[in-house]
Amino acid sequence: MGIHTEPCGLHCIKMNHIGVVRGGKVILEDINIHIHCGKLNVIIGKNGAGKSTLVKAMLGEIPHTGEIVFTNQENGQVQSLHIGYVPQSINIDKNTPTSVYDLIAGFSSRVPVFLKKSRREYEKIREQLSYFQVEHLIDEQVSNLSGGELQRVLLSLATIQEPDLLILDEPASGIDQNGMAKFYRTIYDYKNNHDLAIILISHDLEYVAEYADEVILLDTRILKDGPPAKVFESEEFRSVFGSVRYPLEQEGAK
Template identity: 60%
Template sequence: MNQIEKNSMECQTRHKELESNACGLHCIKINHIGVTLGKENILNDVNLHIHCGRLTSIIGKNGAGKSTLLKAILGEIPHEGTIEFKDIKNNVYRDLKIGYVPQHLNIAKNTPTSVYDLVASYISKVPVFFMKSKKTYLKIKEQLKIFEADELIDKAVCDLSGGELQRVLLSIATMNEPNLLILDEPVSGIDQNGMELFYQIIDRLKREYDLAIILVSHDLNYVKQYSDYVVLLDKTIIKEGTADEVFQSNTFYKTFGKLVYMEE
């Protein structure tokens, strides 16, 4: 039996344990996802169950396939395998609604677009200048308030700090009440205070909303502190479990070569 087969058996055992202790109202099943670009195999037989009420973090070295996996889940690239969404409460399959926060949003300097304009343009296809109503304004401000961003509503997007912009993007990503929230390196370039606030908000989201969260991150300190489940990826899942199970494993040390996070 080769290492990939051993890892696959270990993952299947873990998935059975998760199903027997399923929390929340729904489960997302990623079954045998594989991605090949040209002749290069990017992902191979990735199997993962994502439960609501949990923050699942995906870690790995550069080139491990983390972003490719997100693109496959989002349906942006062709892939093998299936992604299923099951509503455990009603025991039925239905369409999966996904909210997505990208790593970067390129905003040109001196762009006059305000936070209100940005959010309003997402709510409706109607041009923003037709939506300058008090009702819409209050609705957007209330949504921003969840992420401690309501005071930014009239601020130009180009003047936002990295942390402020990410909180606005979180507001947008969750407006349609998604079942799955995907965060792709969301705190890249954000200062320490901004990172702390961001992860505190994510922690509150998973506890208070019927929402599953996938985070791709290189910030291993925060992954260890806030994650309910950690997946170590290297084209396939080579280790998964609680943060302690993954971070204390030989597989983790073999992957990163040394202790790359600070003890709490």
């Protein structure tokens, strides 16, 4: 595909001392995360740990203390950070006539889609959808898509402008096992072939153990972070999830 770019490893995203207080309650405290392009960073934690709040802080949707800085390590230059985002779910009226093409073109094109359907734009969007194996859905109504199909279309939408950071907020929620396996494999392949970092919020611990480069265990503060083996074998992990163990390597993984 035309958007194929190898990760350079030089772009660095730092979240320094992020904190969120709402209604007098501390939701997040002193969150420090340091990630590089080409890495899949997965945030795990129990319900209410502050994972979705952290996503909203990253997106600038809620007030927070601290800062988020995007730099090029080669020259130390601070750059503007372009974020792509795939939410946990979106509400779509079953009666809406919006097609997959309309959805993506409406986001990526400066010309209203109802005024002009550009053949060039159509092929560009088809190519983008093909990376996530959903190019055949380009003319389908968004309201008719399955959960897995919709998530791959939203991935196409979130990445069409080649973000520096892709944030995925439990995007595999409600997808069956086959769809979930395909989703994680797609994300793994994408981060290996594009110059971006990925932050994924997930409860799917077996897939996290298999595919993550770095795991961040969150409960208001960061309890533990590092490679999957380090986090999954820690006392902090057991204090949150109990004594359940997940395979850190599986035959035929990746």
